[in-house]
Amino acid sequence: MRILIADDHDLLRDTLVLFLQQEHGMEAFSARNLAEAIQLVEEGPAFDLVLLDYTMPGMDGLDGMARMRDMEGAERVAIISGTASPAIAEAALEAGAAGFLPKTLSAKSLVNAIRFMAMGEQYAPLDFLRGAADAPAHPLADKLSQRELEMLEGLSQGKSNKEIARDLDLREPTVKLHMKTLYRKIGAANRTQAALIAKQEGLF
Numbered sequence: 001m002r003i004l005i006a007d008d009h010d011l012l013r014d015t016l017v018l019f020l021q022q023e024h025g026m027e028a029f030s031a032r033n034l035a036e037a038i039q040l041v042e043e044g045p046a047f048d049l050v051l052l053d054y055t056m057p058g059m060d061g062l063d064g065m066a067r068m069r070d071m072e073g074a075e076r077v078a079i080i081s082g083t084a085s086p087a088i089a090e091a092a093l094e095a096g097a098a099g100f101l102p103k104t105l106s107a108k109s110l111v112n113a114i115r116f117m118a119m120g121e122q123y124a125p126l127d128f129l130r131g132a133a134d135a136p137a138h139p140l141a142d143k144l145s146q147r148e149l150e151m152l153e154g155l156s157q158g159k160s161n162k163e164i165a166r167d168l169d170l171r172e173p174t175v176k177l178h179m180k181t182l183y184r185k186i187g188a189a190n191r192t193q194a195a196l197i198a199k200q201e202g203l204f
Contacts, residue, residue, distance in 0.1 A: 003050075005031070008057060012103065019108075023111060026115075037050060041071050049117050050068055051078050051101070054079050062095055066095065080110075083168065084102075098122060105125065
């Protein structure tokens with residue numbers, strides 16, 4: 001069983017590859033962006049499963065998944081992401097993805113899901129897909145747009161504007177503009193205070 005993990009976050013990619021290589025009957029390969037992944041698929045032999053990070057360079061949302069699915073050497077294609085919403089997960093599954101994996105899953109759960117998908121099944125954690133509908137209304141979250149919430153989550157994780165821009169596929173000046181609006185809406189003077197408010201309110 002040949003698996004390709006394509007992700008620009010070195011630690012996650014290398015950890016997954018290491019875990020998969022310890023699994024009986026699995027061969028794991030890695031790529032840092034969509035272009036590298038495409039090259040590996042073209043070189044062959046075919047992969048049983050290609051796992052693509054939703055926000056890595058070259059993806060352009062679900063267009064990257066569509067490109068990979070059109071290739072002969074990619075039997076099944078799935079999406080992994082730390083920032084994509086349940087709505088994006090649903091869209092990926094409807095577009096024919098073998099599955100959707102949130103990066104919040106443990107390494108063992110990720111490996112089990114990868115094996116499941118490589119065997120021909122479709123995988124997505126139901127608690128994640130239902131999360132948006134079942135989540136109780138939060139007074140702080142109600143003040144913010146979906147994009148501002150994603151940025152506040154990035155701030156809470158200690159990410160820079162550059163990292164947030166890359167994760168959300170935005171330009172850095174656009175992130176700065178959103179940040180100003182975000183600070184005003186929640187009454188924060190700076191990014192540190194905004195992250196503190198989010199944590200105190202139990203938003204993330």
